Amino acid sequence: MQINPRITSLLALAALLTACTTTLTNKGTYYTDTSREAQYKDTRIRFLVMHYTEIEEKESLDVLTQQQVSAHYVIPDHPRQKAGEPIIWQLVPESQRAWHAGLSSWQGTTELNAASIGIENVNLGPIDTPQGRTWQPYPPEQVNAMIRLSKDIVTRYGIPPTRVVGHSDIAPQRKIDPGPLFPWKQLYDAGIGAWPDDATVAQELAGRDPHALADVQKLQQKLARYGYEVATDGVLDEKTRRVFAAFQMHFRPADYSGTPDAQTDAIAQALLDKYVPASAQEPARTAP
Structure with a gap:
């Protein structure tokens, strides 16, 4: 059977119009056409920054939701669970900037708030006693939640090992968190961050x-x-x-x-x- 070339052209045109229509998105007062996509692009998220709160969970949540400081996530020291999985507070969408890094610099990038995700871990940090300074440890269940969340983030955004850092790394003149007991080696063993051989x-x-x-x-x-x-x-x-x-x-x-x-x-x-x-x-x- 011989196919009419005119019919073939009309079918091709119809297919093209249908494809174009499916890539149009109504934005209310205009449409966007996503049928073409740029090859050269990357994500805003290039760093993962770890902190400790220095205060208990409830007070941390109050401060991080009501004052001029914030973080994307807060990991309780003893997370609640649902179906055997830890529950982690998310205070800021990843698509938005959180105010957690402040004046900062890493690998030539400054003001890391604009290019990072910040995780606050509920931990008192340094505890000064008459016998000297001690540090609050990070409980295993908190470390487990930390690994699950961090692994997901670095995988989704392709964050390289050297860009998983602490607040003290990016602001060493004014910050010491997440402290010497932070489980960097455990995170590395789980595929998160850097560690020397x-x-x-x-x-x-x-x-x-x-x-x-x-x-x-x-x-x-x-x-x-x-x-x-x-x-x-x-x-x-x-x-x-x-x-x-x-x-x-x-x-x-x-x-x-x-x-x-x-x-x-x-x-x-x-x-x-x-x-x-x-x-x-x-x-x-x-x-x-």
Whole structure:
């Protein structure tokens, strides 16, 4: 049977018109046509930032919903459950900005509120006693909820390991949360965030005493390449110490004094070897 070319053309036109119609969305006072889609695009969400609340759950929710500070999620220290799954508070839609990071910087991006999701974990943080400072631990059920939520977020947005950070990483001059007891290694084991390989750290130490002093400028340069906002002038002032302490609290929480020791230097290099391409590991230039 011979098909009339005119009929074929009409059918093709009808199909095209139908396809176009299905991509039109009525916005009330105009239509949008989504039949064409740009190839070059990415998501607004590029970082995941962890916090602790320093106050109990009820007070945290009051503050985060009524004052000029907010977070996308709040994970209770002992989450309620439904059908065996943890219940997590969501206070801000992921499509909207939450006010959780403040003045901040990571990997050259500033004001991370605009590019991140913030998770507040109900935790009192530092507790000062007559015997000295202690820290409230993160209960297993909270860590379980944290892993479930974080895994979902980093998977959906393709957030790389080095962009799962603490408030102290992105604002080391004014913040110390989520503290030295935060379960970074457990998150890493679950596929969330970065962690150095022990074998590489040992190799980078190359027999050095872990407590021996490292070159301040070289350590500054390594942390700057990893993502921290830090001077690279070789001066061990209080600002640099705070950055060193933030890094240690994240990756070597047994000692976060801010002292630039050989073990800290080896951990920094191990992270660069694992996560940062060699082409991006050239030392940062210092001002004349």
